[in-house]
Amino acid sequence: MLSYSHYNLLKKIAMYVILGIISFIFLAPFLWAVSTSLKLPEDVFAKTPQWIPTPPTLEVYKNVLNPRGAITAQGYYADPFALYLLNSFIVAICVTAGNLVIGSLAAYGFSRLKFPGRDVLFTIAMVSLLIPIVATLIPRFIIVRTFRWIDTYQGLIGPYIAGSASTFLLRQYFLTIPMELEEAAKIDGASVWQRYWHVILPNAVPALLTVFIFMFIFSWNLFLWPLIVTSSKEMRVVTIGLVYMRGTVFTDYRILMCGAVLSALPAIILFIFLQRYYLKGIAMTGLKF
Amino acid sequence: MSNFTLRKKKRRLGVEYVGYVFLLPFIIYLAVWKIFPMAYLSVLSFFKWDLISSPEFVGLKNYIRLAHSEKYWAAFYHTFLYIGGVLVISISAALLLATLFKGLDVKGRTIFLTAIFIPYIISESAGGYMWMWMLEEGGLINYYLTKLGFSPIHWLSTPKWAMFSIIMMSSWRLTGYNAVIFFIGLQSIPEIYYEAAKIDGATGFKSFWHITLPLVRPMMLYVLVMSMIVVSQAFTPIYVLTGGGPYGSTDVLLLRTYNMAFENYQMGYASAISMTLCVILMIIMYIQFKYLKPAEG
Numbered sequence: 001m002l003s004y005s006h007y008n009l010l011k012k013i014a015m016y017v018i019l020g021i022i023s024f025i026f027l028a029p030f031l032w033a034v035s036t037s038l039k040l041p042e043d044v045f046a047k048t049p050q051w052i053p054t055p056p057t058l059e060v061y062k063n064v065l066n067p068r069g070a071i072t073a074q075g076y077y078a079d080p081f082a083l084y085l086l087n088s089f090i091v092a093i094c095v096t097a098g099n100l101v102i103g104s105l106a107a108y109g110f111s112r113l114k115f116p117g118r119d120v121l122f123t124i125a126m127v128s129l130l131i132p133i134v135a136t137l138i139p140r141f142i143i144v145r146t147f148r149w150i151d152t153y154q155g156l157i158g159p160y161i162a163g164s165a166s167t168f169l170l171r172q173y174f175l176t177i178p179m180e181l182e183e184a185a186k187i188d189g190a191s192v193w194q195r196y197w198h199v200i201l202p203n204a205v206p207a208l209l210t211v212f213i214f215m216f217i218f219s220w221n222l223f224l225w226p227l228i229v230t231s232s233k234e235m236r237v238v239t240i241g242l243v244y245m246r247g248t249v250f251t252d253y254r255i256l257m258c259g260a261v262l263s264a265l266p267a268i269i270l271f272i273f274l275q276r277y278y279l280k281g282i283a284m285t286g287l288k289f
Numbered sequence: 290m291s292n293f294t295l296r297k298k299k300r301r302l303g304v305e306y307v308g309y310v311f312l313l314p315f316i317i318y319l320a321v322w323k324i325f326p327m328a329y330l331s332v333l334s335f336f337k338w339d340l341i342s343s344p345e346f347v348g349l350k351n352y353i354r355l356a357h358s359e360k361y362w363a364a365f366y367h368t369f370l371y372i373g374g375v376l377v378i379s380i381s382a383a384l385l386l387a388t389l390f391k392g393l394d395v396k397g398r399t400i401f402l403t404a405i406f407i408p409y410i411i412s413e414s415a416g417g418y419m420w421m422w423m424l425e426e427g428g429l430i431n432y433y434l435t436k437l438g439f440s441p442i443h444w445l446s447t448p449k450w451a452m453f454s455i456i457m458m459s460s461w462r463l464t465g466y467n468a469v470i471f472f473i474g475l476q477s478i479p480e481i482y483y484e485a486a487k488i489d490g491a492t493g494f495k496s497f498w499h500i501t502l503p504l505v506r507p508m509m510l511y512v513l514v515m516s517m518i519v520v521s522q523a524f525t526p527i528y529v530l531t532g533g534g535p536y537g538s539t540d541v542l543l544l545r546t547y548n549m550a551f552e553n554y555q556m557g558y559a560s561a562i563s564m565t566l567c568v569i570l571m572i573i574m575y576i577q578f579k580y581l582k583p584a585e586g
Binding site for chain 2: 033108143159161164239264
């Protein structure tokens, strides 16, 4: 006869097994890509799929990360993936920095300062969140073209340098910082800028980290805009770079999977470290990025 | 009012006009990159322009053209097929997963949550190529399929299966995200409800049906609408996996717009297509405001 505690234990084990299987299924495409990228060329199309490559090798990674580009099976130099990673990184850092600076400045104005029209402007900003991506694509392209920013970092970063979502998130958080802290600073004669820099910002670190992780991953994964705005391989970001790793007739999947894994890794690592903040961001805004 | 009283009034009310300076970069950003583009698009949709010659006013010609275009309506249909598929799968799976979550301790929760969220963190581009590899003729999925006794399927080159594959990949990415949202929402349902139900003898499934579902409805509707807005503007999965083929069976509205604008340089016509997609989204948003406003408890 099973006792109650035995039953509970069995239930727990069953739960873990089921969730373990589900987790594996969710991670399967990624794990399979990793596995493929670590195999020897002969093993890639083996009859029975091997999940763990018995001679795992990092040769594809060394090849792909070669600054001059990977050497493909046909013996050609493919595009420099390391440069793509760098471009993605530059774009992501600038977009994130821009959102943090412009967003926190605006959030401070919206939450802590009183001036005529403030709430009207905030409503307009929030309504702009509803503007769909499709509505801005073509015009943004034409604007960037007019600025002669096609195929430049400015062009890539411009439309994403700030955002209503970041501003909203930061404003909501700023509102929760107790007024007394600022009052005390005011009495000590602090100017608005000093209050912003010395009082609000240090107390808003969790929110700043949330915006950081949100916007970094978002901009790192951008595809359509970089596709529209860049044309040369020097300006390519990693998401677009993957498109070019596909051959017209034959695709070397080892190289492609290596690229896919490399492009996903920074985001995954950042997410694992700053997970708490990313989830807090979802909880606070429920927005989709 | 005299200068003196004005100053007194300002100091008393604590108006800090420097606020405008704080807002300035953000307002400029909004004007340049969001508000002006929106207005520009609607105007451009009434013109014909190839970026080289000067724009030519054509009135409603673009709209008439797309109304008669077979490819436009095919894209329209595929867009909604895609939305329907992705939402049904990702939302129901997410709800189920979120309910399973509750039985876990904190440590297990974090690991499980991370595992199912990672597909969302992986870009649509990288995720798409990972799926492309799995869906290969001699690939992983066909291997297991043949082991189960079925014949291998040409996933991405058969019109029947191409859209299905894309829907599966997108659902794979979105389920984890939705599950997290639901989980956060489920946390707000007091345990007392479940305890009370247990006393009355309700089993796991029954309490899910009678307690969880009704209380989760407002959140579910919100997630539904937000997902609809995001998913209807899908581009990358289709571009990466099929490019709209085979034989246009996976062409969606945003891909149509992209091809018209950046492959054919018909900016006016592409703008008109974009406008129709905007109108669809506005209708969806309007439905949200109309039917979601009263959030029942």
